[in-house]
Amino acid sequence: MGTKFRASVITLFLSSLLLHQLVFSESNDGLVRVGLKKFKLDENNRIAAPRLTPQLPDSQKDGVTVRLKNYDNMQYYGEISIGTPPQNFTVHFDTGSSKMWIPSSRCCLSRWCFFARRSKTSKRNKYNSCRSRTYKKNGTSAEIHYDSGSISGNVSQDNVIVGGLTIKNQGFIEATIPPDSAFQSSKFDGVLGLGFKELNDLGVVPVWYNMMNQGLIRNQVFSFRLDRNKKEEEGGELVFGGIDPKHHKGDHTYVPVTGKGHWQFATSNVLINGQSIGVCRFDCSTVVDSGTSLLSGPMTAITMINHELGVNETGLVSHECKSIVEEYGQTILKMLPGEANKICSLIGLCPVNGTKSIEESDDRRTIDVYSMGMCRTCEMVVVWMESRLMKKQTENNILNYVNKLCNSLSRPFESYFVDCSQVSSMPIISFLIGDRNFTLSSKEYIWKEGEGDAEQCISGFFSNVDYYSTWILGDMFMGRYHTVFDYGKSKIGFADAA
Template sequence: MKIKVLLAALVIWSLCTSAFGFNNASANNTIRIGLKRRNLDIHSIKAARIYAKHNHKGSNMNLGALRDEIVYVKNYMDVQYIAEIGIGSPPQHFAVVLDTASSNLWVPSSKCIFSIACYLRSKYRSRLSTTYTKIGNPSKIPFGTRSVRGMFSQDNVKVGSSVINQQVFTEVTREGFFTFLSARYDGVLGLGFQDAAAERVTPVWYNMLLQRIVTQPIFSVWLNRDTKSRLGGEILFGGVDSTRFRGQRTYVPVAQNGYWEIEIGDVVIGNNSTGLCKGGCPAIVDTGTSFLAGPTTILTQINHAIGAEGFVSMECKTVFSNYGNMIWENLVSGLQPERICNRIGICTRNGTFGVSHVEEKMVARSSKLEKLPNDESGLCSFCEMTVFWMQVELRKETTKEKAFEYVNQLCEKLPDPQGKSYINCDVFSLPHITITIGKKPFPLSPDQYVIRVEDNHDTRCVSGFTALDVHPRRPLWVLGDVFLRAYHTVFDFGNLQVGFAESA
């Protein structure tokens, strides 16, 4: 609804300004901003994590009903593409992440004196700007598992060659020491929706439209696959550069206004369907993370197929050893898969092939913060994964012996949330990983999903896939730069859709 109001306002503004002779924007107005690529290193790869937290809100206070709201956050340690903007008059320059998975603009403030991280990057000085307007209201923006804090201010913001007048942004006065100290950028410019903005301030992208700086309500992203080029990529506000893609574009609707969230279909490893998302899974299109994230259930299968190092889980092996035969017999007898773990007594909730508790259990074990858990939530999640894996093998008419061997191997290939999965740099024999979008296949070749990082003058390779377990009923995916390098992407704000075509 908010977007429709904004677009209606744009139409009225266009008619009024044309009638009174104030419309000085051409129909082809665009803003092109280049992206600088920074090479990932072992430190940033190991520190890169993606999170999701749950807010429980009452949807009906009389009935006491609850609904789950998933808040997707990350720590930006793996950010690879940076752009330069200016704030103030004259412009003060900042290196920022152009992030489609957030909605606020924030940079460090000269008033940030108690956070060491602030001393290592450019800081905004309001006293040096002739167009600064004080607001002063407190601001808190999620950042990884914590947040950055500051105050709202207002000033002109220069993006490319254009200036957005009196943009509300956050002057950050307190940054977490460990969450931000190693970052190689100053702040973040969010390109998400106003619904997700702290205090619902108007995002930069909205003001580009409202101030008629661009006339078409779209922006497009191209990430350069040539690692030797000085140009890392570009974002074109208000248009699409036809030289940056080839073939036909596939458009899919945005499912949720808070994020650029779409629905994807089946994920295929080589020629083998994984099956989990055949009925559809949500996916956030995110320019602010380097990886492609998905549920542990599928990421484990991918790790196994591409030979990536994994995390050996004794809980997984215990469940499989103790209950494998019972699970197989129940599947063969035709019992609904989602009821099996409940029937054999591991889960008390109705199974949904969820893995919402797996990550925290694996983190606790790998960091030795507690003994191996024997609680229901962890074992239940591993049981549901085992059921799913066996069901996939049963559909392929695999023998019981082969299926058991496969599941046992998968228990040794679980993605390690404390680090990334290393992989052989000889990628020619690895399978393609294909994501279905709009009923069309979008394959990723091995050289597209394997990330090369420098380590003491040596090159190491890691899997471009990382685990993200959100909710048993909501296996969320994140299409980060691993995917966006392969596919030129159009964010169609006017029609609430996202379009993909093969990058040129």
């Protein structure tokens, strides 16, 4: 889960009384698969029998597959094991972070802890270091802040088994202070980060790096296929060390990684029904993140998109924006086309040398949209006007359009309801990545909740605080496009999911 980039869209459900048993098999394509079988949990004995996972021989190191579970198209998770004998956990595999954390039992002094891995008040599996012969104490304190929750605890070391591969002496966080309410409603026990080591400030080598360092995989690649069928529990597969050809159709489009930390690359354009909205003239910084359920972007673009989806009456009214349109609207139109900052500098709303980015400030989350300044607001208005000018709209139509957007800015980190009866007529949204437009239809970017008369439809697009901040393509995008994370060649690839 990206430390800065996260939506807080969590729904409470009753926990399932199912555990999963690992079964290993080798297929003809050279990938080793981890099958999951269900069995009902005996309420009289809530302990699953220990399951030893064999180390794979050299002939099977071309790739291993972890099958994922899907909860409501919002949470994807798979099973790992920790310790000797193994203790099983479900984790969210998160490309937006690089740390691993698991809830801790913290009850080594009690003999009852050897017989119970779940408390009466928590439905999470908890790691018990006293039950593991391979546990090593580290003791470094650790804390992680997500937009949707926080955890804290201490670093420990133990063997971690992922897809049949045993990663020895892996450092991870034993979460001794429980995650807050956002994580309490999750279906997974913990998080296993797959981001770059630059995101890890604990001095702990991430799991993915240890897979490579310990020679457990030959190819420095992992790839995701996410299923988007809410009615099916099967959620796709995560392949370490390879690409399963059955997961995609056609060739991948690869783009270089532009920043170590998050899996970041450049998007050249964002389009609605094939027409540019004018926000990526000089490329947009974009992150693909399995830890974000929806799609996130700068307020400038998200407000435009959500307006097209019919959520324009529920946003935030910006009086700064309206005053700029009223006083400078016609002047700006006469200066178009042109760069937003230069135009706003010429009319006196931006300094000649530019302004400090919101992203550079000490705490992005505490900045009120009203205090972002006339400069940033002016730049946003210019982008909106130019987008309509490209469509050869009249002056009155352009000013009316921008005024509507001023009345309905997409509030940061909030999602919006749309009319379910209008979903089929909503536009195609696409991202120009490399030399290909990657399209999303309304059935792919609208999240539906409930059924029948109780059905609600929610826009998959939510905004960050800044007007020109990073785009985040989450599970909605990764479900449509098979995604390859190529660490060895420092690139990311997308192809149609099979």
